[in-house]
Amino acid sequence: MNNNIRSFSVRRSGFDSIFINKVLVNTYLLLSSTILFSAVMAFISIKSFAKPVGFLPMIVIYIFLLFCIEYFKKTVFSLFFVFALTGFLGYYIGPYINHFLYVKNGAQILFMALFLTGVIFLSLSFYVFITKKNFSFLSNFLFVGSLVIIFCIIFNLFFHIKLLHVLISGFFIIFSSASILYHISSVINEGETDYINVTISLYLSLYNIFLSLLNILGIINND
Template structure:
């Protein structure tokens, strides 16, 4: 699953508006990442649709965390083997299953279908726009890594507090912060692939998938609250 670490070659002198050229190794990682990402997004959408259609119950926050972090550990352990790809599908399928009951909740609200579609459209637009920027910019965005890691940890803990303490205002704030953090993660991860910092397409796929998933659910929460009145 690992590719040779690549580097960015500079555009020819005088080509002020030209973008940096991705070397062969980085291009291969990027291609494999986007292919696997498309497949996992489709698989997750299917499991979410089945879960919603069958009205399966949500597994609960504790079981969700155990399943997510357990599968995440296994993916990281086997990321350099073929089993790693299968585990990515297991993890993204599980996340799709947990999304089904959430979708039913919003679809049962007034203008619920419109809310879900707006969240999907917003997620797609943000992902494509930020990915395009990360692909063409010559800037090294690796400096964002530490800030994003700390921000995600703080926001995650705040989100848990909002759930257990039942504080709607805090929950909304966390969702807004997650929109910004996940947007930053899309920029950071894509730029890392382009510059040769991320050489494992399994982990790159998982990082982008989780960012897209959290971006969608955060937008869904914000839009659902704004249209609930």
């Protein structure tokens, strides 16, 4: 009987491993596709010298597209809205990138921010894959951190404090890094199967890290 139990445990473990790998493959395939599409939209925005989208309109469109992704989660339309969201965010960042292309050392700043974003993401991903550590304990930090970030952003919209802007960018990097650890770990250790939700979370974390690094490096460059 013990042999039967052990045999079932091995088969179950193998099945779980295969299923986890499938979710991870789907996640990273979709993530790479959305990043590529976002880059194409950013390139179009840059080449067309698109005007910056206001912060409030951006937030409204962002929330609407997130709602659509959640509402159509179990249908093929969810993928359409995933690409709509990432494409819009790519287009939104275009004028910001254009600004750096025309300032002193701007191209170097863009390259450095992109390089550091990739290093951070790959390092955190490999760490979770190798250690298999469960980062579910970060859920409370992510919840409280999101509230703190929202409050600080709204506060700084009115007072424009440069130091606070730097602090927000720095905290965004920490917050987004924790989000990457949490969501990759949720697939490996918690059995998360919603790869679309994981993909969106990882994409937004990368997006925020990249923007935050641009902010910090730009301020260091006195821009």
